[in-house]
Amino acid sequence: MAGPTLRDVAKLANVSIRTVSNVVNGYAPVSDELRARVQVALDELDYRPNLIARNLKQGRTGMIAFVVPELDVPYFAELAREVIKAARAHGYVVMIDQTDGDGDKERELLGRDSRATMFDGLLLSPLSVSAEELRERGNRVPIVLLGEHIYNGSFPHVAMDNVAAARDATAHLLQLGRRRVAAIGDQPYATGETAQLRTAGYRQAHARAGLEVHDELIVPTAHFHRRLGAEAMERLLALPEPPDAVFCYNDLLALGAIRALTRAGRRVPDDVAVVGVDDIEEGQYSTPSLTTVAPDKGEIARRAVDTLMESIRGELGPPPEIVVPHRLIVRESTAGEE
Amino acid sequence: MAGPTLRDVAKLANVSIRTVSNVVNGYAPVSDELRARVQVALDELDYRPNLIARNLKQGRTGMIAFVVPELDVPYFAELAREVIKAARAHGYVVMIDQTDGDGDKERELLGRDSRATMFDGLLLSPLSVSAEELRERGNRVPIVLLGEHIYNGSFPHVAMDNVAAARDATAHLLQLGRRRVAAIGDQPYATGETAQLRTAGYRQAHARAGLEVHDELIVPTAHFHRRLGAEAMERLLALPEPPDAVFCYNDLLALGAIRALTRAGRRVPDDVAVVGVDDIEEGQYSTPSLTTVAPDKGEIARRAVDTLMESIRGELGPPPEIVVPHRLIVRESTAGEE
DNA sequence: CATTATGTCTGCATCGTTGCAGAGCCTTCA
DNA sequence: TGAAGGCTCTGCAACGATGCAGACATAATG
Structure with a gap:
């Protein structure tokens, strides 16, 4: 041995x-x-x-951890690939952990016996744990928050502008002449901060177009999964006045929604246009292909890792709020044949 | 600090x-x-x-590594989720690494300065590195091979019966009355062992049905990605006698193929029926939903982790060859409306 | 030729923790 | 009263590596 x-x-x-x-x-x-x-x-x-011995002596491990709620959510898997790549450029390897969005498993990371001390830094996509809690219970390990949660000034944070992204997506649908634009994915409670930002963007787009929001068209979902997207869509179709377009808060919801529409015999985009967020690869190959708001994942990963490295080297000033660019990619689900 | x-x-x-x-x-x-x-x-x-110090003293880290070619291939992401779960049950955490199917990065794992020594065990899904090479250059770290590569007796190995799986998929198409069944995904070279097993199963199914295989219907692909599935399908459609069914060696190829078919105006399954392998979640929500051969991912992960634990504890005898069950899941891409 | 510089090589201490053996002290019982 | 035993608590050594200071031999210098 x-x-x-x-x-x-x-x-x-x-x-x-x-x-x-x-x-x-x-x-x-x-x-x-x-x-x-x-x-x-x-x-x-x-x-x-023996790397363990070497690590002990040198006080560093050359490892960072990337903590995501669910690894088989394509967005996180695709982001993980970029994070691994970015870290490799700094001579670091990445350990990926999955919390299932379970607050307890997330808190394990902060506890006294946490394995977090084994890493030189942490990249967190928290879901249940509030930033508040993080700050109070945090270890001494450098942390960078990723994508989720509102910035509260305590930690470096990398994300796209969620309000603008949602506004762009909704505006696109409105520009196509759609007048009953639904929203799938709101999460009107403490840990649904990202979702709420997107709802805000959705409302802004309506306001700027001088249109009213029909609140019954905003359907909350507990998670951002295909199944819930399909269920939400079914509920919308059962309305007396169903929508003629849907803005889904991520691509999985959108793909679920498209599935429900197809099954119900509605044509996409003719009857109902659909937009998602994330630009996962799957959306390029779905039928119809999916219009989406694409955050620059490579940039998110690079900025996050770079910031973490600075923090590890102790060169980081006050925690930066980093906003990465996004862009709307129009595909068949809103534009018809390519 | x-x-x-x-x-x-x-x-x-x-x-x-x-x-x-x-x-x-x-x-x-x-x-x-x-x-x-x-x-x-x-x-x-x-x-x-300080866990590093504790680890040094105790000679173990409580970490295993799961090495995959590509994390954003849904099959691996879904498997990773199961591996993390299985390892947690043993009090272990999992570090996930990605090699991009790049032989050099894979070999890094075996080299003198490999970080592999930091782990109590390794779960490998090798692509480029041959088992031969593994045995020669391997570290002292316990290893379990997963899913890919032919068993050669040197390492414990967990996989489904690839020949039987391919045979079942192909037989299903033949039973539907299809007579020109194509195969997408062959890899007739050293590191394409899994693909070759599937080709063998494809041939067996034909033989058992007393049918001839048309070699021009077997299209090799360098990788198992959507894009290559679409390209392969386009090539098949260009044949003088295009196929009326396709067996794709994984679901991504199948989804790419369906995409190409739809774009070309062919109906699935009416004109061409499609079967994949892996049962990734995406296939349940695609349009049409995807018929597939489903390996039991939970079982693969559990058996692999259990075996690795035995090996770590030094309780493992001769390297076992573990075969996990698979089953055909019929969905719309071969059966029409559900 | 003595002195300083140069180039190799080595031993000791240390990183933060745990295994082991044992030092005290108090109780128990012959 | 004294020996034996039990309970707490402690110091030393060790895990396997690296930082540091210095030992030693040889080469360069005045």
Whole structure:
């Protein structure tokens, strides 16, 4: 089980532990002859440095953790890919953890026995834990918040402008001439901050167009999953005056909604136009392909990781609020044939 | 940066380091009075144990790594969720890493400076690295291979029966009366072992039905992505005698194929029936919904993690070959309206 | 030739924790 | 009263690596 240590190699090569360490790390001047002898011993024993020991000594692990509610939500998976890439550029690896949006599992991260201390920094996409709670119970580990939750000044935070994004999506539908635009995904309670921002944007777009919002067209959902999108859409279709367009707060809801529409025999976009948010890859290949508001995931990941690195190096000033760009991508679900 | 250590707490509470450690771990008898005094000091300083040090001392980290080619391939994301769950049941956390199917990044894992030594075990879904290479260059870390690659007896291996799965999918199409059944996803080269098994199953199904295989209907693809599925389908549609059914080697290829069919004005399943493999959630909500061969992902994850745990505890005999069940799930893409 | 500089190599201490053996002290019982 | 036992508590060593200061031998210098 336990592999050979520097001590074993040193004994075999008949040199000091310190010299072996120097050879392994390429430090300090070591004569060619000795270097060769040590190398032979290294190969012979197939020595692998014990990273835990190295970490202990150096006080850093070279690992950061990326905590998401659900890994099989494509948005998070796609973001995780970008985070891994961005971290690699800094010589860091990423550990991904999944909380299921479960407040208790999230709080585990903050508790006394948390594994968080094993990481040089944390990238959090919190769902249930409030920023308040984070600040109070937080460990000493540098943290960057990602995408979710309202900025409260305590932590660096990276996200797109959710209000503007929702406004753009809704405005697009209104510009197409749709007049009963529904919204799927509101979360009118404490931890639904992102959803509320999107609802605000939805209302702003109506206000700017001089149109009224029909509150019965705003359907809340507990999660942002396909099934709930489909259910919400079914409820909307059962209204006396069903909508002629839907703004869904993410692409999964939108895909669920499209599914419900298709099943009900409505044509998309002819009868009902649909917009989502996130630009997950799936939306490019769905039938119809999905119009969506695309946050720049690569930029989110890079800015978040860069900020975390600064924080780890202790070079970070007051926690920045970083806003990354987004853009509307029009596809078949609102524009008909491409 | 550096938090308080046992030493700091001990000094404050005016007891020995060892006693603080005992209080923290609930070990050994400590008088109520002392325990209380230490607790006060612990709270005062907000002590957090240094897990790195603990790990070094105990020789284990409580972490395993799950290495996948691409995290934003839904199958891997969904599997990752199950792996995280299974590991949690053993008190383990999972670090997820992504190799992009890049042989070099995979080999990094095996190299001398690999971070692999930081984990108690490795769950690998290798793509480029051959099992051969794994065995030669492997570290001392326990390994379980997952899903991909042919078993070669050197490592524990968990997968479904790929030949049977492909046979079932193809047989289903043939039973529907389809006579020109195409196959998308063959990989006739060293690292395409899984794909080759599926091709074998495809051929077996034809043989058992007494039908001939038309080799021009077998389209290889470098990866299992939507785009390549769409491209392959376009090529098939351009044939003088296009197929009336397609067996795709995974769901993403199938969804890409359906997309290409829809765009070309073909109806699914009326003109062309489509089957995939993996049972990703997306296939339940696509239009049409996707018939697929579903491996039992929960079971794969559990068996893999259980096996890895045995291996970590040193209780594992000769490397087992574990086959998990699969089943055909018929949806609209072959059966019409549900 | 003595002295200083240079280049190699080594031992000790240390990171923060836990395993182990044992030191005190108090109780119990012959 | 004294030995044995039980309960608390402590110090030392160790996990495997690296930082530091210095030892030693050799080369360069006046």
